[in-house]
Amino acid sequence: MQDVIKVHCFGCGSLNERGLQIKSHWAGPEELVCRWQPQPFHIGHPGVVYGGMIASVVDCHAMWTAMAAHCRDSGIEMDGTALPFAYVTGKLSVSYLKPAVIDQPLELRARVVDKGERRSTVECVVLQRGQECARAEVIAVRVQPLA
Numbered sequence: 001m002q003d004v005i006k007v008h009c010f011g012c013g014s015l016n017e018r019g020l021q022i023k024s025h026w027a028g029p030e031e032l033v034c035r036w037q038p039q040p041f042h043i044g045h046p047g048v049v050y051g052g053m054i055a056s057v058v059d060c061h062a063m064w065t066a067m068a069a070h071c072r073d074s075g076i077e078m079d080g081t082a083l084p085f086a087y088v089t090g091k092l093s094v095s096y097l098k099p100a101v102i103d104q105p106l107e108l109r110a111r112v113v114d115k116g117e118r119r120s121t122v123e124c125v126v127l128q129r130g131q132e133c134a135r136a137e138v139i140a141v142r143v144q145p146l147a
């Protein structure tokens with residue numbers, strides 16, 4: 001999706017050469033997946049991914065999950081033309097369940113579990129080698145497009 005909507009966002013922006021360049025894809029009727037390979041400088045404790053990086057990747061993937069689900073529900077094409085809304089993070093809550101090692105990719109699986117008028121609650125699991133290493137709940141709020 002990030003290939004068609006080009007933004008500068010640190011998490012997903014293809015226009016941000018210093019960003020994480022994450023990409024989110026539908027992986028079933030309700031779930032979006034994102035795979036991200038940590039780099040050696042994303043380290044916290046020796047050999048372990050810094051937790052704040054995991055939160056960043058979760059944050060961005062959750063916003064795209066909210067946006068993609070809303071576009072699907074509203075019949076809006078994500079074809080690269082400017083969208084009439086944006087999603088911002090209202091709340092981000094991460095439970096770190098197991099250390100994530102620095103040299104293995106992370107897989108994020110997210111879905112919208114509840115939706116209000118402008119709020120989407122997104123649940124995201126973070127897997128490494130098939131094991132759940134973190135779980136998050138994210139509140140995404142739909143706003144007018146930001147300049």
Ligand SMILES: CCCCCCCC/C=C\CCCCCCCC(=O)SCCNC(=O)CCNC(=O)[C@H](O)C(C)(C)COP(=O)(O)OP(=O)(O)OC[C@H]1O[C@@H](n2cnc3c(N)ncnc32)[C@H](O)[C@@H]1OP(=O)(O)O
Nearest residue numbers: 009063080081082083088089090091116117118119139141
């Ligand atoms: C070709 C070009 C295309 C361009 C397309 C552009 C699209 C770009 C696409 C992709 C970009 C990449 C993706 C981005 C990723 C980055 C993510 C970030 O880093 S975001 C920055 C950090 N977050 C902020 O800066 C928010 C700061 N906070 C605020 O602005 C407000 O507090 C805001 C908007 C969150 C809420 O304020 P209110 O006054 O508008 O709305 P109220 O009435 O308070 O809440 C609305 C709903 O949200 C819930 N809500 C709000 N905050 C909540 C919270 N903290 N906890 C729980 N619920 C909350 C409320 O309960 C309400 O829910 P109910 O609709 O009634 O169900």
